[in-house]
Amino acid sequence: MLKGKNAIVTGGSRGIGKAIAIRLAMEGANVAVFATKETKETMDFVKELHTYGIKAVFVSCNVALEEEVKTAVAKVIEAFGSIDILVNNAGITNDKLLMQMKSEGFERVLNVNLLGTFLMIKECIRPFMKQRYGRIINISSVVGMMGNAGQANYAASKAGVIGLTKSIAKEYASRGVTCNAVAPGYISTQMTEALPEATTQAILEQIPIKRLGTPEDVANVVAFLAQEETSYLTGEVIKIDGGMYI
Numbered sequence: 001m002l003k004g005k006n007a008i009v010t011g012g013s014r015g016i017g018k019a020i021a022i023r024l025a026m027e028g029a030n031v032a033v034f035a036t037k038e039t040k041e042t043m044d045f046v047k048e049l050h051t052y053g054i055k056a057v058f059v060s061c062n063v064a065l066e067e068e069v070k071t072a073v074a075k076v077i078e079a080f081g082s083i084d085i086l087v088n089n090a091g092i093t094n095d096k097l098l099m100q101m102k103s104e105g106f107e108r109v110l111n112v113n114l115l116g117t118f119l120m121i122k123e124c125i126r127p128f129m130k131q132r133y134g135r136i137i138n139i140s141s142v143v144g145m146m147g148n149a150g151q152a153n154y155a156a157s158k159a160g161v162i163g164l165t166k167s168i169a170k171e172y173a174s175r176g177v178t179c180n181a182v183a184p185g186y187i188s189t190q191m192t193e194a195l196p197e198a199t200t201q202a203i204l205e206q207i208p209i210k211r212l213g214t215p216e217d218v219a220n221v222v223a224f225l226a227q228e229e230t231s232y233l234t235g236e237v238i239k240i241d242g243g244m245y246i
């Protein structure tokens with residue numbers, strides 16, 4: 001259970017992040033939903049989170065911008081008093097073959113997926129160290145482990161998240177802060193909806209469990225890593241891919 005714990009979920013307004021926010025709220029954690037835009041849909045979702053009997057707030061934040069991250073994390077501390085759980089879920093793709101990939105596009109993906117994760121951890125680490133407690137969970141991808149044609153930028157960013165996770169795990173283990181990553185395979189969200197039917201079929205062939213994952217499949221593992229009881233588990237990368245990459 002996560003009763004009384006305070007959590008941040010970046011990109012928490014839809015897809016995997018939304019499922020994580022719901023799952024943490026179901027376990028009793030207060031949840032700060034970070035997203036770039038304040039839409040009616042997001043505000044309705046934050047209201048829905050209140051029905052779990054927890055505190056929930058929306059915080060506008062582009063994780064790739066250091067000043068926004070600083071202000072946003074301060075707002076959470078003001079609202080909840082402290083932070084215990086940080087889920088770095090915000091992510092983007094910009095798929096292209098290398099020949100068509102421009103350095104600006106490459107940078108944009110790295111800035112959100114990797115720099116954004118770094119900035120969020122950097123801003124939360126001081127409060128974590130002070131209270132000698134923290135749970136950091138980064139959303140990587142199996143693509144960061146196995147590579148993928150057309151996703152050199154995305155794969156590099158997600159591989160970077162794994163290196164970052166392991167380094168933070170080593171640096172802050174003695175302060176009661178754990179840092180782990182999950183590496184989802186193909187999960188049904190707006191990010192994968194755009195794939196042509198033939199591609200989805202080809203992907204299914206490679207998945208021994210024979211279905212795409214759900215955002216809840218990812219949220220279950222994130223909620224496990226967020227528990228106080230997982231204090232001896234750090235620097236780990238857990239694949240959630242139906243056995244696609246073994």
Ligand SMILES: NC(=O)c1ccc[n+]([C@@H]2O[C@H](COP(=O)([O-])OP(=O)(O)OC[C@H]3O[C@@H](n4cnc5c(N)ncnc54)[C@H](O)[C@@H]3O)[C@@H](O)[C@H]2O)c1
Nearest residue numbers: 011014015016062063089090091141184185186187189191
């Ligand atoms: N869907 C998959 O198959 C899959 C597989 C492996 C990993 N992942 C990873 O899981 C995470 C969530 O993916 P999803 O499928 O739910 O995607 P999604 O596109 O549905 O959601 C991504 C979320 O991140 C937010 N976001 C984007 N840029 C941001 C920024 N600069 N600052 C703050 N928020 C920002 C978006 O607003 C959105 O809420 C991503 O990191 C993604 O790379 C997804």
